[in-house]
Amino acid sequence: MTVLVLTCEADVTADMVVAELHEQGVPLVRFDPADLPGTGALSAEYVRGEFRGYLSIGGRVASMQGLRSVWIRRPGEPAAHAAEPSEWLSVETAHALYGMLDCTDARWMNHPSAAAKARRKPWQLRVAHQSGFPVPxxxxxxxxxxxxxxxxxxxxxxxxxxxxxxxxxxxxxxxxxxxxxxxxxxxxxxxxxxxxxYVAKRADIRLTSVGDQHFAARKAAEPGQVDGRYGDTGHEWEPVEVPAQVARAVEAYKKQTELAYGAFDFAEDSTGTWWFLECNQGGQFGFVELETGLPIARAVASWLGAEPA
Structure with a gap:
């Protein structure tokens, strides 16, 4: 059975997972919705209650009946590379592609409807409170x-x-x-x-959750630092153990949001408390793995390549 990776061409994080899938001997098709219609093509047939569907790109074909999982990593806007792109064509193409994929029994990382809701920060904060995270x-x-x-x-x-x-x-x-x-x-x-x-933090924490595995990395902050994404603190990301109460909160959060993958950002204060800031349902992990050696890409590949239950 095949893994379908929906992402753009220039995606180093996806490259890492694709390499792991190849290493594990798992068949895959990498497909960018921006190439549909054009170099990418689809076909779906509904006859007498039966469904057959196919995606093709670069001579590779993915049968909807043979999909084991779909990874939505960083897909382009549907029809963005079409000969005559338009907003109407993008909407039509998105409905065709994702509607066809919804007809499969494949597992999602993450399903588009769950991902869309999980992006909304006001709802994130409510779920974080309910899951047991400390939230500013x-x-x-x-x-x-x-x-x-x-x-x-x-x-x-x-x-x-x-x-x-x-x-x-x-x-x-x-x-x-x-x-x-x-x-x-x-x-x-x-x-x-x-x-x-404002949480006066001594470190930024990035916790990447893949299925039931949690990988956390810590980067010391400079005094008064506000946004860890900007500026060089002179420190690097280092692996750190995940406290049991944080792991429980992560699992509760993912269960309520129906996410298989989440990149959680925390601010660690002087007492060691991890304050929830946000969860990016499609967040990067390549930079963390490259600095820490945490086997996140392997975990993603293993989740995607697991045999259906």
């Missing part, structure tokens, strides 16, 4: 007075993007930023704003 006090508001009250109450607060995307083209990452004491919150009325109590 957070406010999402369009009321300037509420923002000012929150900032006065917690004094040190940061502002974050709700979606993680900027309106630019191409989109840019928006750093988490400390709010100055004399901040003018009148602009909050123009767009939903997410404020959160």
């Amino acid at each position: 006090a957070t406010l999402l508001t369009t009321h300037p007075s509420m923002a000012r009250q929150f900032a006065d109450q917690y004094r040190n607060v940061v502002v974050k993007s709700v979606s993680g995307k900027s309106p630019g083209d191409p989109p840019m990452a928006l750093p988490t930023t400390l709010v100055p004491p004399d901040a003018d919150f009148s602009g909050v009325a123009a767009a939903p704003t997410l404020l959160q109590r």
Whole structure:
């Protein structure tokens, strides 16, 4: 049976997993939805209650009846590489492709509907609380007075993007930023704003959860550091044990969100507490594996290549 890897051509993280799948002798087809229609093709037939479907790319064919798993890693926009791309064609192609894949019995990492819901940060925070994670006090508001009250109450607060995307083209990452004491919150009325109590951290933690395996790495932070994604602290990622209570919370979180994979970010404070910041359902792990040697790509490949129950 075949593993279907949905990702773009330039994806080093996917390359690592593909290499592991080859090592394990698992058949796979790598397919970018951006190439459909064009160099990629599909066909699905529904006759007398029976379903047969196929995807093809570069001379390789994946039968929908023979899929064991689907890994949605970093797929391109459907029909983006078409001869005459359009928003209509992208929507039509997405409905055709993902609708056909929904007809299979394959396992997903992660299913598009679960992934879409899991991206929504307000819901993430609610699930994190319910799962048992420590979560910094957070406010999402369009009321300037509420923002000012929150900032006065917690004094040190940061502002974050709700979606993680900027309106630019191409989109840019928006750093988490400390709010100055004399901040003018009148602009909050123009767009939903997410404020959160600042956690004075001694380290960033990235926990990559693959099925029932959890791989954690720690990177020491500089005093006053806010967003660990930016700036060189002079420290590298190092493997770290996952506390039992964190593992239980991760498992509860993934069960409620129906995720097979999640990249969790935490801020470790001076007491050693791991504060939940977010869970990226499609987060990178290549940089962690390359610095720490944690066998994350092998774990992903093993999950994808496991025989159906």
